[in-house]
Amino acid sequence: MNARVDHLLIEALGLPTEERSALVVALIDSLEGSEDASISNTWRDEVRRRRSELAAGLVEPTPWAEAKARLLSL
Numbered sequence: 263m264n265a266r267v268d269h270l271l272i273e274a275l276g277l278p279t280e281e282r283s284a285l286v287v288a289l290i291d292s293l294e295g296s297e298d299a300s301i302s303n304t305w306r307d308e309v310r311r312r313r314s315e316l317a318a319g320l321v322e323p324t325p326w327a328e329a330k331a332r333l334l335s336l
Contacts, residue, residue: 275330
């Protein structure tokens with residue numbers, strides 16, 4: 263990532279949960295008209311796959327504090 267994206271990510275991570283969720287949806291929706299229109303479908307498939315894996319106990323969720331630390335270290 264570059265400095266601008268890093269700054270935006272840090273700002274976004276500081277938003278309340280509902281606002282972060284709305285931002286994610288808006289960003290994914292913004293890809294709908296991109297050259298690769300399959301992006302949003304791909305993300306939907308990925309979310310469904312991950313949800314199924316969690317429900318089946320095939321993977322363990324990562325605590326938000328750990329995930330956030332990983333993101334900020336990139």
